[in-house]
Amino acid sequence: MSSYKASIGYQAYLNSGTRPDKIPPYEFIDGQVIIYPGEIYCRYRLHGETICLNSQPASSTNNLRHHIKRHGLNIYQPKSGAPSLDRQLKAMNWYSQFIKKDEIEQSEEQVAEEVCI
Numbered sequence: 286m287s288s289y290k291a292s293i294g295y296q297a298y299l300n301s302g303t304r305p306d307k308i309p310p311y312e313f314i315d316g317q318v319i320i321y322p323g324e325i326y327c328r329y330r331l332h333g334e335t336i337c338l339n340s341q342p343a344s345s346t347n348n349l350r351h352h353i354k355r356h357g358l359n360i361y362q363p364k365s366g367a368p369s370l371d372r373q374l375k376a377m378n379w380y381s382q383f384i385k386k387d388e389i390e391q392s393e394e395q396v397a398e399e400v401c402i
């Protein structure tokens with residue numbers, strides 16, 4: 286079974302190790318931060334504006350959680366264990382916002398070329 290990590294959206298989010306410029310601020314459930322499976326960049330905004338100075342990717346989502354707690358935030362805890370399919374789909378959907386339009390066109394072109402051959 287392929288996971289969200291193989292998706293073009295997740296690869297666009299990883300952005301070769303650079304935090305994407307247009308990364309959205311955190312959303313909350315009951316005052317707790319929602320972290321999607323696979324997240325590695327902090328997107329905390331001080332006073333809702335200034336993004337966290339730590340733009341480096343965390344070595345794991347777990348390490349990102351530790352970092353976020355140091356902002357004094359609580360993290361929404363989904364059921365433990367592997368993320369459900371539903372959560373994976375939500376994550377894929379969230380990650381897809383980082384795909385640049387020209388990347389989509391490029392991958393469509395590649396498909397078109399392959400069809401021609």
Ligand SMILES: [Zn+2]
Pocket residue numbers: 327328329337338339352353356
């Ligand atoms: Zn941070």
